[in-house]
Amino acid sequence: MNEQMRAGVQDGVTRASDWWRGAVIYQIYPRSFQDSNGDGIGDLAGIIQRLQHVADLGVDAIWISPFFPSPMKDFGYDVREYRDVDPIFGTLGDFDALIERAHHLGLKVLIDLVLSHTSEEHPWFLESRTSRENAKSDWYVWADAKPDGTPPNNWLSLFGGPAWEWSTERQQYYMHNFLVEQPDLNLHNPEVQDELLDIARFWLERGVDGFRLDTANLYFHDNQLRDNPVLPEAQRNEILTPGVNPYNWQEHVYDKNRPENLVFLKRLRALLESYGDRTTVGEIADAQKGLEIQAAYTSDGDKLHMCYDFAFLSKLHPSGDRVAEVLTRFEDAGPESWACWAFSNHDVMRHVSRWGLSDAAARTYAALLLSLRGSVCLYQGEELGLGEAYVPFEDLQDPYGIRFWPKYHGRDGCRTPIPWVHDAANGGFSTERPWLPLAVDHLEHAVADQIENPESMLHFYQRMIGYRQSRRAMRSGALEIVDQRPEFLSFIRRHGEEEIFCAFSLSDAPQEIRLPEGNWRVETAVPFRAPRQIPATRLDGWQGFFARRF
Known part of the structure; x- marks a missing residue:
């Protein structure tokens, strides 16, 4: 750290x-x-x-x-x-x-x-889609089709499919990052x-x-409507999509x-x-x-x-x-x-x-x-x-x-x-x-x-x-990690002279605690039962331990 x-x-x-x-x-x-x-x-x-x-x-x-x-x-x-x-x-x-x-x-x-974005039923969009010359014509993201009639670029919707929908009124595509009923506003x-x-x-x-x-x-x-590059397969994940939508096959540089x-x-x-x-x-x-x-x-x-x-x-x-x-x-x-x-x-x-x-x-x-x-x-x-x-x-x-x-x-x-x-x-x-x-x-x-x-x-x-509200260190203090491993995490929260040691056993198995040097007092206001003694060397499975330096 x-x-x-x-x-x-x-x-x-x-x-x-x-x-x-x-x-x-x-x-x-x-x-x-x-x-x-x-x-x-x-x-x-x-x-x-x-x-x-x-x-x-x-x-x-x-x-x-x-x-x-x-x-x-x-x-x-x-x-x-x-x-x-x-x-x-x-x-x-x-x-x-x-x-x-x-x-x-x-x-x-x-x-x-x-x-x-708004609803397609918003009065702004109802006006914007009527022509290319009205007062709200540029309030949404409109683009001409490619010469073959396809969308202007490869951008995708988070809800699946292209991020573009054809409008017969304007003879243009409008952009929608979500549903086709949710046209994107043009904040340019x-x-x-x-x-x-x-x-x-x-x-x-x-x-x-x-x-x-x-x-x-x-x-x-991107005002130039450039294509997003391909995201390497090794970098794709399912944080935003459930594995059924190729949205994360792109590196979203331009949309x-x-x-x-x-x-x-x-x-x-x-x-x-x-x-x-x-x-x-x-x-x-x-x-x-x-x-x-x-x-x-x-x-x-x-x-x-x-x-x-x-x-x-x-x-x-x-x-x-x-x-x-x-x-x-x-x-x-x-x-x-x-x-x-x-x-x-x-x-x-x-x-x-x-x-x-x-x-x-x-x-x-x-x-x-x-x-x-x-x-x-x-x-x-x-x-x-x-x-x-x-x-x-x-x-x-x-x-x-x-x-x-x-x-x-x-x-x-x-x-x-x-x-x-x-x-x-x-x-x-x-x-x-x-x-x-x-x-x-x-x-x-x-x-x-x-x-x-x-x-x-x-x-x-x-x-x-x-408990969080009662300690300034817990609410707004700095954080310094003390120990990290797959089944355990501990850190110190610090505000001025107030220091709180926080440790978490993240599995069914007991975990060893390495308490930093100094004088510590167990925080009994937290809703965990053990351990209650200092020095603490062992934390049971799925338990938290908090101590304050004095």
Whole structure:
């Protein structure tokens, strides 16, 4: 570990504007959190109803996935109108009430902004596609066909097939990184940038504390529309695709990760700085260079505040040496940058199932996640220990899963409703049939039951989050790796004179602990039982150990 990594980025959280640095953020997928009106779909009023649960976890903020008006081809990530709430989720008045309730509970509110593309039903696109001369003709990425009528280049969609769709109205192709119903905006056009910043301003004025930025590295494309080069087979992986889509057969040099993006991110950061203590979390969608892009996008304090990529959202098992490699690679790429780590979200199989974790293993990895340098995103239900739900083909909603079934089951298995009460209809989520079936085995993890059980996963998360929040070194300090091997990882978190030693046994077998020299006292506030003595030399399987230097 280099000296810069040991030094860390700052000496901790010292200003209110830095509340995000080391924060724990809880992601809410509104369709599946709580239904308040009996239509089987979660809504903003339902979030308000259950917000105390989130506050009781001890997190700093919530991130709400899209709730804007949308035809729901991609369930809100195809936006039809940016300055309103879809009626299935409620009204702007409901959103204002949610902000008020969250702030009353001490929770910041981040909303999901989708700036790279819109729905094909957005008025901008409806106008843009009518001709090559209208006022919005250049608001999307349009290109002529090759002489033989084929698309202008070899770019691929993340959802399969070419990234181009023919428009009979314009006699041109338009670009779509995702569904054909999600045309890409042309951010090379200054008017588009200005409009997107004004949309951000609208929600900042409404009281949001920041934004999660969907696919933040896909905002710009190469204006020359050059072909992407072939990615060598040895470098291809399945971080972003499930092995059924050749998207990762290309090196995505020209369709994303463009240098022009940094200039726009600086404009966005300047806007947020004018509002004080607001923040951004960027999603980095890149299988090969995600960590380096994440570091670049959060460097120098003038772009995004924090980013996450898919390093820990993939199927690659997070062994001790794998975690150490990811942390080191990120820090080497940007010693002053800031990461946001996550194990689960709405786009990937829940990590308990993805990595085949037992209850003990899930607890140990939760403690590890909450001990890392950086901020943390938790996905709804993660605190309950939920695994991936099985959703039969006839109940699938995700277009990605429907297209590639049965090789890939899509993202619906991580999006099923939260089980609140095990013996209530639909787990207390709704009085009517939910939009996705609630998994029967999830009822065993119901919130109401876990609240009553002090040994539950829910209480484990509460205690671990509380411990992280109680120690500056854990929340915002530097990180120095002490020992790494496949079945073990240990490091020191340091803030000023406060030093915390963290060790994790990542297998069923006991592991040897090498405690650094000095005077150490066991931290008994963490939710692990052993060992309780110093010097500790052995850690049982799937256990964590924390000690503070005095």
